[in-house]
Amino acid sequence: MTDAFAVMNAIGLVGFAFVGAAKAIEERYDVFGVTVVGVMTALGGGTTRDLLLNRVPNSLQSPGEVALSLLGVTAAVLFVHFLDDGHQHPVVLTADAIGLAAFSTTGALLGQQAGLPVFAVVALATVNAAGGGAISDxxxxxxxxxxxxxxxASCAVIGGLAFWALAQIGVSVSVASAGCALAVLLARGLGIGRGWSLPTVQAWERRDAQ
Amino acid sequence: MTDAFAVMNAIGLVGFAFVGAAKAIEERYDVFGVTVVGVMTALGGGTTRDLLLNRVPNSLQSPGEVALSLLGVTAAVLFVHFLDDGHQHPVVLTADAIGLAAFSTTGALLGQQAGLPVFAVVALATVNAAGGGAISDxxxxxxxxxxxxxxxASCAVIGGLAFWALAQIGVSVSVASAGCALAVLLARGLGIGRGWSLPTVQAWERRDAQ
Amino acid sequence: MTDAFAVMNAIGLVGFAFVGAAKAIEERYDVFGVTVVGVMTALGGGTTRDLLLNRVPNSLQSPGEVALSLLGVTAAVLFVHFLDDGHQHPVVLTADAIGLAAFSTTGALLGQQAGLPVFAVVALATVNAAGGGAISDxxxxxxxxxxxxxxxASCAVIGGLAFWALAQIGVSVSVASAGCALAVLLARGLGIGRGWSLPTVQAWERRDAQ
Structure with missing residues (x-):
């Protein structure tokens, strides 16, 4: 389990950094800006999680995570112009989904281990997984x-709830983590495959009015 | 005093979440976005205050505060389309002003208790009261x-200064808190009633030029 | 060395606050907004650095730093309309460059003293020096x-690398600090003098295509 998780985390860091850097290239940011946005997309969620948990961010202490992020940035700089709409490529979407699963799980796990209630477990899963993308935007x-x-982000919410529910019924941390990661991957895969999106309040009202 | 303050805090959480969610609905955010913006408006100021004070945010540890924020979001989803310009409704403005007073007081109190100087007391009052709205925007x-x-935000500055001045002359924490909350309510009430706004530098220069 | 550094830090706080306030005046923010943006430009980088290092921000504990920031805001309010394009005036650019050097050095020094690796030393130098401007924007x-x-920001990256390299070869903290500050000043001076800018990825591709 731990090894599989480390691999997922590594894929996610590269994938997130690629997506962020590709968006910054699209906006014609300079190479410093492209690097900052790519690295922040990969590491910003975990950094925010650590700030909320009152810890020195892991991102400042893990040269390996920084190196993987820079690898994703480099890949975007070299390859993004060979792809039409590069951050929607199936390989990129897959790496991003794996990262979403890995980062949701880390966030939920750390919230649970800090003894925080369900809202915090879900919030930390969501911030860890989707916070980097939000900061980049x-x-x-x-x-x-x-x-x-x-x-x-709804996939991270589902994953956080899955982790919390599994932990409540007393399974081991490994099982809860696997359940969280699978729930995120399943939700994200279905969401992409079927073109799911959440409604606006206006859409609800229109439906009620019919 | 403590009970009255808890009531004010609760009204403020609901009111702030309502205002934030109403703005996100106006922008046609999806229901996840509406929830995040509403909850951040209610809890974002206190969370930033706790980050600055180097504490795990209260918002992650208080299911009650989260529940009150979600109540405000739900109220906005259900009722905002019955109101023209919903977040300017007198009931909403009143709840928001009560929250401004309660949150300013909490920020000033925690700054004072941490032994910080006057700038920090005022800054924490202002961040606590107005930070959630700024993050939402x-x-x-x-x-x-x-x-x-x-x-x-000027009302929070006035409240923070009032708290600090009262604490300097040696009154009890309860009296300083009451003074802060009253100063904020008075300033905000007068500000709304008389349509006060702060000038721009340009406005000063035009006046000088006449 | 320490005295020279304190003077550079003070000049930087005034210069950064002037630049931030001048930009907020340009955007026709009210006097509260001008003050907040000016103070955040001066103190926001150091505050973010302290959050990342898990410390109560120095800005909340240093009335002197706040006073210098408010001095910069006041100078902008009084004088900016006598200058065309005020935040590009040679005096302002010089004060800003001195601040960039002083703040990069503080960030690199604190990262090094916290025992963090090279990425963190460079990131903290950059956040400390350029974070306030980014938050203001x-x-x-x-x-x-x-x-x-x-x-x-590239000048801060160069300064952070210089500090780290000097510390690696075993020089004293004072020498590493002086080397960092000089590297930043030199890079920024040359950058302004010669109109340097970093390329975009698109510019690289166009050059390759020729």
Whole structure:
């Protein structure tokens, strides 16, 4: 389990950094800006999680995580112009989904281990998984994509709830982690495959009015 | 005093979450986005205050505060379309003003108890009271309304100064808290009633030029 | 050395606050907004650095730093309309460059003293020096200027690397600090003098295509 999880985490760091860097290239940021946005997409969620848990961020202490993020940035710089709409490529979407699962699990696990209640477990899973993308969007002058119609951060919410529910019924941390990661992957895969998105309040009202 | 304060805090959490969620609905955010923006408006100021004071945020440890925020979000989803310009309704403005008073007081109190100087007491009162709204505005792709012409965050500054001044002359914490809350309510009430706003530097220069 | 450094730090606080306040005046923010943006430009980088290092921010505990920031804001309010394009005036650019050098050095030094690896030393130098400007830009509804074509944050990166390299070869903290500050000043001076900017990825590709 631990090895599989480390692999997922590594894939996620590269994938997130690729997506962030590709968006910054699209906005014609300079190479420093592309690097910052890519690294923040990969490490920003975990950094925010650590700030909320009152710890020195892991990202400042893990040269390996930084190296993987820089690898994702480099891949985007070298390859993004060979792809149409590069951050929607199936390989990129898959790496991103694996990262979403790995980062949700880490966030939920650390919240649970800190003895925090269910809201905090779910919030830390979501911040860890989707916080980097939200910070990047702000740095790119966009409103965070996770707050508009989609089915992305919702997968982290589902994963956090799954982790918490499994921990409540007394399974081991490994099983709860596996359940969380699988729930996120399943939700994200279904969401992409079926084009799911959450409704707006306006959409609810229109439906009620019919 | 403590009971009255807990009631004010609860009203403020519901009111702030309502205002934030109403703005996110206006921007056609999806229901996840509406929830995040509403909850951040209610809990974001206190969370930032706790990060600055180097503590695990109270918001992650208080299911009650989360529940009150979600209540405010739910109220906005259900009722905002019955109101024209919902977050300006007198009931909403009143709940928001009560929250401004309660949150300013908490921020000033914690700054004072941490033994920090007057700037920090005022800054923590202001961040606690107005930080959630500022974070929400950034999440909505707007510049923070508190930095443009209005008389909103200024009420928290006045409250923070009142708390610090009362504490300096040696009154009890309860009296300083009551003084802070009353100063904020008075300033905000007068500000709304008389349409106060702070001038821009340009306005000063035009006046000097006449 | 220590005295020279304190003077550089003081000049930087005034200069950064002037630049931030001048930008907020340009955007017609009210006097509260101008003060917040100016103070955040001066103190926001150090505050973020302290959050990352898990310490109560120095800015909340140093009335002197706050006073210098308010002095910079006041100078901007009084004088900015006598200058065309005030935050590009040679005196302002010089004060800003001195601040960039002083703040990079403080960030690198604290990262080194916390026993963190090279990425963290460089990241803390950069956040400390360029973070305040980035936060201000977000508060002004702009994308952070440091991420677009320029040669500004790059100077802090160079300074952080210089500090780390000097510390690796075993020189004293004073010498590493002086080396860092000089590297930043030299890089920034050359950057301004010669109109340096970092390329975009698109610019690289165009050059390759020729």
């Amino acid at each position: 702000l740095l790119l002058g966009r409103t965070p994509f996770i707050l508009r119609e989609d089915f992305y | 950034l999440l909505l792709g707007r510049t923070p309304f508190i930095l443009r012409e209005d008389f909103y | 977000l508060l002004l509804g702009r994308t952070p200027f440091i991420l677009r074509e320029d040669f500004y």
